[in-house]
Amino acid sequence: AQSVTQLGSHVSVSEGALVLLRCNYSSSVPPYLFWYVQYPNQGLQLLLKYTSAATLVKGINDFEAEFKKSETSFHLTKPSAHMSDAAEYFCAVSGYWGKLQFGAGTQVVVTP
Amino acid sequence: NAGVTQTPKFRVLKTGQSMTLLCAQDMNHEYMYWYRQDPGMGLRLIHYSVGEGTTAKGEVPDGYNVSRLKKQNFLLGLESAAPSQTSVYFCASSYPSGSGNEQFFGPGTRLTVL
Numbered sequence: 716a717q718s719v720t721q722l723g724s725h726v727s728v729s730e731g732a733l734v735l736l737r738c739n740y741s742s743s744v745p746p747y748l749f750w751y752v753q754y755p756n757q758g759l760q761l762l763l764k765y766t767s768a769a770t771l772v773k774g775i776n777d778f779e780a781e782f783k784k785s786e787t788s789f790h791l792t793k794p795s796a797h798m799s800d801a802a803e804y805f806c807a808v809s810g811y812w813g814k815l816q817f818g819a820g821t822q823v824v825v826t827p
Numbered sequence: 828n829a830g831v832t833q834t835p836k837f838r839v840l841k842t843g844q845s846m847t848l849l850c851a852q853d854m855n856h857e858y859m860y861w862y863r864q865d866p867g868m869g870l871r872l873i874h875y876s877v878g879e880g881t882t883a884k885g886e887v888p889d890g891y892n893v894s895r896l897k898k899q900n901f902l903l904g905l906e907s908a909a910p911s912q913t914s915v916y917f918c919a920s921s922y923p924s925g926s927g928n929e930q931f932f933g934p935g936t937r938l939t940v941l
Binding site: 719724747749751756757758759760761764766805809812813814815816817818819820 | 831858860862867868869870871872875877883885917919921923927928929930932933934935
């Protein structure tokens with residue numbers, strides 16, 4: 716069975732500060748991992764994904780994530796937060812038939 | 828390309844009523860999925876389909892049925908709506924071949940059951 720745990724349901728960051736969102740996974744097979752973003756009243760949009768090609772994955776809008784097998788983690792970072800980064804972020808692990816198991820989500824608030 | 832579209836966008840039902848949510852994709856994707864999103868629980872898979880004419884149960888299938896008569900459409904039905912089915916429903920689609928393919932999501936349907 717696969718599962719995802721996102722630490723922190725709400726994160727508040729100042730504009731220009733580092734964004735760090737934590738994700739830990741459990742998987743019995745080498746995982747495919749994803750970060751999705753959901754802006755208010757919209758669907759989910761892919762930020763980045765890990766598919767074993769490289770442990771440091773770069774995504775859109777300057778986000779990146781590092782896969783650490785020893786820590787079973789896939790934390791998401793962005794060096795400098797922008798007001799437009801205010802959204803909910805979901806970590807997910809993929810299983811058979813591409814089925815996604817999502818974490819509970821982390822709401823990011825950016826303060827001026 | 829419109830991508831993944833969902834109709835309706837909003838719906839209010841009374842307990843016991845039925846309805847069908849329609850998902851359509853124009854990307855020629857083989858795989859399609861229905862998820863529900865509830866506060867603090869992320870998205871949970873209801874049903875999925877790996878090709879025209881095939882469907883399978885996901886994590887929370889009870890109270891829902893689905894059909895995939897055409898490759899581009901995936902319908903989600905509620906036969907007798909219950910307040911516990913109040914949620915935001917998302918449809919997604921993807922290419923097959925492995926589990927590393929991105930899923931493309933629709934804008935969602937907000938359903939309230941009174």
